[in-house]
Amino acid sequence: xxxxxxxxxxxxxxxxxxxxxxxxxxxxxxxxxxxxxxxxxxxxxxxxxxxxxxxxxxxxxxxxxxxxxxxxxxxxxxxxxxxxxxxxxxxxxxxxxxxxxxxxxxxxxxxxxxxxxxxxxxxxxxxxxxxxxxxxxxxxxxxxxxxxxxxxxxxxxxxxxxxxxxxxxxxxxxxxxxxxxxxxxxxxxxxxxxxxxxxxxxxxxxxxxxxxxxxxxxxxxxxxxxxxxxxxxxxxxxxxxxxxxxxxxxxxxxxxxxxxxxxxxxxxxxxxxxxxxxxxxxxxxxxxxxxxxxxxxxxxxx
Amino acid sequence: xxxxxxxxxxxxxxxxxxxxxxxxxxxxxxxxxxxxxxxxxxxxxxxxxxxxxxxxxxxxxxxxxxxxxxxxxxxxxxxxxxxxxxxxxxxxxxxxxxxxxxxxxxxxxxxxxxxxxxxxxxxxxxxxxxxxxxxxxxxxxxxxxxxxxxxxxxxxxxxxxxxxxxxxxxxxxxxxxxxxxxxxxxxxxxxxxxxxxxxxxxxxxxxxxxxxxxxxxxxxxxxxxxxxxxxxxxxxxxxxxxxxxxxxxxxxxxxxxxxxxxxxxxxxxxxxxxxxxxxxxxxxxxxxxxxxxxxxxxxxxx
Numbered sequence: 001x002x003x004x005x006x007x008x009x010x011x012x013x014x015x016x017x018x019x020x021x022x023x024x025x026x027x028x029x030x031x032x033x034x035x036x037x038x039x040x041x042x043x044x045x046x047x048x049x050x051x052x053x054x055x056x057x058x059x060x061x062x063x064x065x066x067x068x069x070x071x072x073x074x075x076x077x078x079x080x081x082x083x084x085x086x087x088x089x090x091x092x093x094x095x096x097x098x099x100x101x102x103x104x105x106x107x108x109x110x111x112x113x114x115x116x117x118x119x120x121x122x123x124x125x126x127x128x129x130x131x132x133x134x135x136x137x138x139x140x141x142x143x144x145x146x147x148x149x150x151x152x153x154x155x156x157x158x159x160x161x162x163x164x165x166x167x168x169x170x171x172x173x174x175x176x177x178x179x180x181x182x183x184x185x186x187x188x189x190x191x192x193x194x195x196x197x198x199x200x201x202x203x204x205x206x207x208x209x210x211x212x213x214x215x216x217x218x219x220x221x222x223x224x225x226x227x228x229x230x231x232x233x234x235x236x237x238x239x240x241x242x243x244x245x246x247x248x249x250x251x252x253x254x255x256x257x258x259x260x261x262x263x264x265x266x267x268x269x270x271x272x273x274x275x276x277x278x279x280x281x282x283x284x285x286x287x288x289x290x291x292x293x294x295x296x297x298x299x300x301x302x
Numbered sequence: 303x304x305x306x307x308x309x310x311x312x313x314x315x316x317x318x319x320x321x322x323x324x325x326x327x328x329x330x331x332x333x334x335x336x337x338x339x340x341x342x343x344x345x346x347x348x349x350x351x352x353x354x355x356x357x358x359x360x361x362x363x364x365x366x367x368x369x370x371x372x373x374x375x376x377x378x379x380x381x382x383x384x385x386x387x388x389x390x391x392x393x394x395x396x397x398x399x400x401x402x403x404x405x406x407x408x409x410x411x412x413x414x415x416x417x418x419x420x421x422x423x424x425x426x427x428x429x430x431x432x433x434x435x436x437x438x439x440x441x442x443x444x445x446x447x448x449x450x451x452x453x454x455x456x457x458x459x460x461x462x463x464x465x466x467x468x469x470x471x472x473x474x475x476x477x478x479x480x481x482x483x484x485x486x487x488x489x490x491x492x493x494x495x496x497x498x499x500x501x502x503x504x505x506x507x508x509x510x511x512x513x514x515x516x517x518x519x520x521x522x523x524x525x526x527x528x529x530x531x532x533x534x535x536x537x538x539x540x541x542x543x544x545x546x547x548x549x550x551x552x553x554x555x556x557x558x559x560x561x562x563x564x565x566x567x568x569x570x571x572x573x574x575x576x577x578x579x580x581x582x583x584x585x586x587x588x589x590x591x592x593x594x595x596x597x598x599x600x601x602x603x604x
Contacts, residue, residue: 088484
């Protein structure tokens with residue numbers, strides 16, 4: 001079992017879906033990621049919050065054993081995001097973004113974080129992602145997430161950091177945008193030529209696909225009868241994925257595939273309620289049970 | 303190995319895609335279906351063409367051993383369809399439909415067809431599908447395809463025939479439209495309450511899912527680097543699916559799952575070229591090879 005470091009955002013989300021709404025609920029990429037990963041391996045978090053950030057939220061992560069010594073508490077407001085989803089729940093409409101202290105975020109790594117063997121660079125400015133890479137000591141595996149905003153606005157910086165990471169996790173629209181290639185198969189292969197050995201494409205209700213050294217692997221999404229709020233699904237997926245890799249300590253094709261399925265399992269729980277609500281009442285038994293169901297749904301030979 | 307009967311259309315298609323075009327090429331649901339199924343089991347075809355239908359097309363099916371004694375040749379023009387696809391290749395835009403002799407099609411079964419154990423009712427008027435059911439003698443398995451046109455225009459007739467079939471094959475939009483339920487998981491389960499024991503939802507580039515007795519199975523689509531023309535993919539899928547079931551002779555969960563994957567294999571070849579071009583130069587070796595690749599792409603444990 002190896003340690004896992006995440007650098008990303010801790011935020012307060014206000015979300016409206018056809019099924020209800022929440023205001024200033026716990027959110028952020030590093031939050032979903034570390035909570036999900038904590039079921040599999042010890043997690044270390046680097047992020048920033050303002051002085052307004054509720055203590056109770058930190059306790060939630062601390063109780064999962066997440067090492068919060070890299071969480072900066074700065075003068076100012078915590079990063080706030082407000083969005084809403086329509087009935088198709090596939091894409092959020094951003095209503096408001098207030099960066100607050102996140103605007104000046106400069107990731108700073110406590111000394112004992114520098115040798116962390118597994119590293120996840122959540123969706124932040126690719127220049128900051130690159131900075132973090134300069135501060136760590138030869139991690140065994142580095143994975144990176146990004147979004148359309150950086151693909152459009154900081155393409156050169158993104159390609160620079162991509163050249164140095166092992167795995168890229170993106171959704172299908174981002175895959176096409178990054179490569180300017182409409183065919184997803186070609187697009188995924190093209191990303192391999194940018195540096196990563198592995199690309200994981202998240203496709204929401206259609207599951208995920210992974211390409212490693214030219215080999216494809218497909219996992220479905222869990223067939224949920226009601227998706228309540230998709231916020232955080234991608235970061236939860238990444239948390240399950242990286243958590244399983246770090247737990248294994250080594251990265252081979254079999255581990256990567258199990259990690260993809262565990263990522264899908266974790267994401268399927270997150271979307272069952274707002275914020276981290278479902279995750280906070282999740283048991284290891286439920287995780288293993290859903291993993292078995294996934295295996296059953298994908299097995300050809302009976 | 304059991305015989306397989308298909309009732310559907312034989313047509314001449316004019317298709318334009320971003321990659322080229324063909325005029326009056328061999329098409330039709332029963333054509334794609336029977337050609338694909340012929341790789342697995344003996345096939346019997348019931349359809350109608352006009353006197354203008356090229357002899358060479360019939361020879362193509364005859365050489366695959368397809369029993370054409372149920373093919374009516376009527377005075378008038380063969381059914382013609384013209385359509386085009388944009389770059390996303392997901393939905394055809396119909397440019398022209400000339401029903402010709404298909405407008406008066408009344409399926410007539412040769413005596414030796416009546417006891418065929420496996421029956422596929424391709425996408426035709428649900429009243430005709432119901433008629434065919436009255437003419438056959440207790441088949442082991444009946445599957446049915448339909449489309450938005452009948453769901454909207456002949457809902458009552460469609461539900462009547464659905465109540466008597468074992469399996470429904472539809473795409474995701476049709477599944478939602480038929481059940482008036484946006485959640486695909488709920489929608490698929492709802493269809494089971496209409497009569498079928500099995501529902502297969504075709505999702506194009508996202509693969510297929512099957513629900514049988516409440517159990518889900520997911521298969522991806524083959525990750526093609528270029529899709530040339532998606533016309534006939536669904537009927538080819540159905541041909542592979544039913545062909546494998548008929549070859550097995552019995553229908554259990556394991557056979558159904560293998561059938562879904564073979565259906566996906568066959569469809570992945572069809573879309574590599576216009577009309578049946580790719581199928582006509584397909585070898586059993588290629589089919590088995592791609593089946594193994596599918597198995598490899600879906601297997602979690604290495």
